[in-house]
Amino acid sequence: MKTVKSREAVLEEVFDAVSRAVTPLPQEADAEKEFALKQISRLESVLGEDGTRIYFIGSAARDTGLAGDRDIDLFVAYPTRFERDYIVERTKRAIAAVLPGKWEMHYAEHPYFQAVIEGFKVEIIPCFHAVPNSPIKSAVDRSPLHMDYLQKRLSVGQKRDVRVLKLLLKRAGVYGAEASIGGFSGLLCEYLVLNYRSLYGLILASASWRPPVVVDIEAIYPNASPLEVSCRFSGAPLVVVDAIDATRNAAAAVSSYSLAVFSSLSSAILVSKNPAAFFEPHPFVQLLPSKAKLLLKKRGTSVELLQVPIPANLVEDVYHPQVRKAAESLASALQRAGFRLVGWNYRVVDGKALLLFESFDGMLPKLRVVQGPPVWFGAQVEKFVSAHARGVVRGPFIVGERVAVELLQDNVSLAEELSRLCSSEEISFGANLGPAFRRVSAADAFSGAGLELLSIYLSKKSFWFSSK
Amino acid sequence: MKTVKSREAVLEEVFDAVSRAVTPLPQEADAEKEFALKQISRLESVLGEDGTRIYFIGSAARDTGLAGDRDIDLFVAYPTRFERDYIVERTKRAIAAVLPGKWEMHYAEHPYFQAVIEGFKVEIIPCFHAVPNSPIKSAVDRSPLHMDYLQKRLSVGQKRDVRVLKLLLKRAGVYGAEASIGGFSGLLCEYLVLNYRSLYGLILASASWRPPVVVDIEAIYPNASPLEVSCRFSGAPLVVVDAIDATRNAAAAVSSYSLAVFSSLSSAILVSKNPAAFFEPHPFVQLLPSKAKLLLKKRGTSVELLQVPIPANLVEDVYHPQVRKAAESLASALQRAGFRLVGWNYRVVDGKALLLFESFDGMLPKLRVVQGPPVWFGAQVEKFVSAHARGVVRGPFIVGERVAVELLQDNVSLAEELSRLCSSEEISFGANLGPAFRRVSAADAFSGAGLELLSIYLSKKSFWFSSK
Structure with missing residues (x-):
């Protein structure tokens, strides 16, 4: 006679195996x-x-x-x-x-x-x-x-669950409270397992979370709604009231993205045919150069890569946030200039950081709409209007509550704009990376580290959406 | 000896002349x-x-x-x-x-x-x-x-001021509480003049307004901050507490755009060398077809016109909101499809309505990012992911708190998309206009009513920004 194991028993078995490997x-x-x-x-x-x-x-x-x-x-x-x-x-x-x-x-x-x-x-x-x-x-x-x-x-079993939870979060890219991750800290993992009694209990609960989610272990706010508690903590999507300090949110670092990832991951592991896969690394598959080129052609978008050497004496804790910050700043600057970004990514290998930007537009439109200050700031509006006394093709007029004008601009390509930004002072490149960013030639983009980053970028996928 | 007249005296003289014409x-x-x-x-x-x-x-x-x-x-x-x-x-x-x-x-x-x-x-x-x-x-x-x-x-002088104010608002396009204008009602004009004693007093005050603006004639909320009062009235940018009903905002219809226009207009008339011009009509200057074509070429954008006959028995009160609604719906649909609109406009002449749409993009990008439901809605996410099991070029992955996929789509031009929308059921064209919208040929766009609408659109400008 075949016995059907409960989902909890199936997962407990997986957790146990994982635990043996990570403890x-x-x-x-x-x-x-x-x-x-x-x-x-x-x-x-x-x-x-x-x-x-x-x-x-x-x-x-x-x-x-x-x-x-x-x-x-x-x-x-x-x-x-x-x-x-x-x-x-x-x-x-x-x-x-x-x-x-x-x-x-x-x-x-x-x-x-x-x-x-x-x-x-x-x-x-x-x-x-x-x-x-x-x-x-x-x-x-x-x-x-x-x-x-x-x-x-924390019981011995709960300590095991905390270790397994940490690996689960790591694999999904949401472990760690640092700004570049915005995920779950180790302390938060312990509070969550303690509150839900076990990892299984936590997964079961988080699969049906809808923010704002409030976890109040010591029942410090017994009569407040989740929305009210979230309001006290600057509208955080996840509030875990710190058991030893009622005014602190132990989950303050958790972004709504990380919360969404964890909830989605929990839903998926509860029905997955292969829950062990959630704890395995998900290595990228390197594309052939011809395949990568074909994919990019089909997408009809423009992709550019930048690179910058990483000084040999820097540790990851120091350069990683700087690389991320530079990529974010460049992405924002491109969007401000008028490029519609599809996405961006970065990767550090072999002593250099590679940054990738993909844009719907290879060129900026000739017409540029410049939004000025809100009309309530009279002096600024006057300055804006006289600064644009020449060269305006339409306007000034009011859009929403701001003054705006339309100008013509030169045709600028994504590559040109990136080159310009690399040598401009608009971007904060971080103390140790400086202005050493350079464009990667098309040839280099389709080999070595460039091709690796392209492969990772083009195969982006939340693995748990397909691992039933 | 030359006497320098005060700004108030200058404006009072203009108001008087205007009043003689409109009373x-x-x-x-x-x-x-x-x-x-x-x-x-x-x-x-x-x-x-x-x-x-x-x-x-x-x-x-x-x-x-x-x-x-x-x-x-x-x-x-x-x-x-x-x-x-x-x-x-x-x-x-x-x-x-x-x-x-x-x-x-x-x-x-x-x-x-x-x-x-x-x-x-x-x-x-x-x-x-x-x-x-x-x-x-x-x-x-x-x-x-x-x-x-x-x-x-209201004194006799204040009644005169109300009439002058109405013309001032009319010329700037913000007189009337109907949804298509979102401006100042006649009743609101009377309350405002009463509260600020005179039109000059109102103009002086509104030139330095910053929303939320609260006008509380009967001092019904004497101790509340403007922000608090605005919160009571659904966050309205302008709250004029109705003197005969403390729970009603007599300015509920005023959009932040209309408020911005009036404040900006007030600042301008206070320093204008020709304040009488604020009360004159601002007729558009019809462009030559060659000039209009050149301007459009310089802008590098795509422009399309639609037209629809207006049934002869309809009065303006009935067809105007319908034309506006149709234009708004089409503009939203174009944006949802992925076109970046620069602007749109419409005009009713000679028994037909003409609609104009200008887009940065003549064609939709091949790559389409489809945003799915927030991950919190598990059943919907599952449906979305399986609906996109085929044809996905990247994803599914999580963006913010939603699941998203990237697909390839056919090349679709602005003209094709508009033609499709005209015969689709996505758009609410209004009870009396029906599905009779047709594209205007390029030839017709540069003559007659088409050229008029193009001229109005291309010369859009808030006149008071340049009438010092």
Whole structure:
């Protein structure tokens, strides 16, 4: 007799297999903790006075990290009576005294120290003692409270679910709270699994989410509608009320795109015939140059590639946001100029960044509609109208509440406009990339890294829409 | 010795000259009132019982109408204990008994009767007695209250200012509350002049308006900010709290475009060297066919004209909104199809309506991005994805919070798309115009009415931006 397994049982089996692959081995986890405790005891030998306490915090400490992550976060919490400058200086001196290594000082909202020691990426963050739902001196002060809250509540099974969830989100490109991703942070993953009891519970719920979605673990806003709670948090599409700070949205970084991806992904995995595929990488298929050319011809659009060398000493955390920012700025500038973009993408390989832009229009129209200021700003309107006293082919007239004129412009191609932008000061190219962007010739676009980026771009697809 | 006249004195002189031209002659005004009173006394002979009262109302009654307007509005106000059907029927029988004429019954929110008698357009509107700031049974019940309020307050000078204001707004195309204009009603003109004491006061104020603008004559919302008051009235850019009904915005019809036009116009007339020009008609200059062709060639855009015959028995009030609606629907359909419109216009002459559309693109791009439903609607997303299982060149993927695919489409020209739309059922052409729209040949576009419309379109300009 054949037994039909429930969907939950099918998924649990997949989660289990995934978990075996992503969970650090016991000896790996033990070594990590042992290493962390050793650093702590050294620091305590010089810092353990005046009520200062050192915490080992983060996914490594809570067993919610993925195998291969070698991040150790140590928080040195000082009494609030100290000044910020003082605790930074004191932490610095303590590190110098007892933790030999190549330490660098970084600045987030708060300064912190970073070094790679015995293969671990160690971060030591000075902060102040904090109490739940009381004012804090700095965002990092919350971390020990989060650690305390989650460590007390997450079961072993839920910790496994957090690890599996992280891989699921990574594969769909929505893991990480950094601006370039706008996705789900590790802490958020833990809150979500805790709230919905399990990954399966979370997936079941998120498949029928409609924003604004409010997750209020501690029932801090019991009588407010989701819309009301979302309004309190600047209209965020997903609000996860921070259990240790009722005024903070632990999901503030999640864009409506990331939320849509996760909800759509959840719907799909619930009916997929091959749920394991959701955890596999989705490598792109490289197109033949002739195939790529044919596809572009069929699309009837214009595609241009730019490239810029990445200085060898830069780490990904530094150059990646800069490359993304440059691509975004160029895309906006092209749209402002009048090109209708189909899309854009970028990729960093072999010490250089490649940027791709696809436009419906190869050339700008001859006619250009220039929107001026709203009529309410009389002086600006006057300036606009006299600045366009010559060369106007139609207007000035009012469109909506703004003054506008129509001008003629030279025929400008997408390639010309990109070349111009590369040597203009309109674009913020990021501190380390500078004005070194160059157009990629057609020949180079259809080989090597150019062809790879084209292949990725032309086969863009949310994989879960077809993996039933 | 030369005396420098103040700006106010200069404008007052212009207003006075304009007023002499637009104010009905004394004998004209007297004849109008005499005629109205005669109709009233006849109606009263059969209706003056049960507390029924007949009012002569509107601009003719208040001396705020323009010369040549021959509208007489008579309101028959019944006690509220009657039913609506009953008062309509009773009014109908009274008219039939004592006012011979070719009466037609019309329906606004409330039915009314219309006939042309001795050259006057007479409207008789049954309504119910109403009391200020109390619930009313129908919008028309307010009219006697407005009459009472304004008649008691408007001075002779202010009535002159109202007439001048109406012409000023007419010339700028923003007089009238009908949907096709979205401008200032006659009643609104009276409220505005009353509130700002004079036309000059209104112009001075409106030149520095920034929406939301709130005019609260009776100080009904003394402590609310303009933004708060605007929120109460659905975010209207101009709120003029109705003095006899605190819940009504007498400026609800005013679009932000009309508000912008009036504010901009006011700024301009305050510094204009020739303020009298603001009250003159601005006839278009007909272009030579060769000049029009050259201009279009320079613009590098595509222009198409459509025409439709107007049935001979239709009055402007009926066909005008239909022509406008058809033009709007076609413009939206072209934009949905992917054409980037520069603009559109229409004109009715010689028993036919001509519609003009100008597009940046002569042809649609081959690539078409189809936006599907938001991912939150799982069933719809599934339907969308399977409907596009074939023919997709890229996707499906998520854009924002929607699923999207990219398809290839045939090359379609603006002319072809317009021809298709003319015989499709996508467009609401209005009850009386039907599917009789036809493309105008290139030859016809550059002669007669076609050339006129082209000339008007190509010389579009808000005249006051250059009449210093």
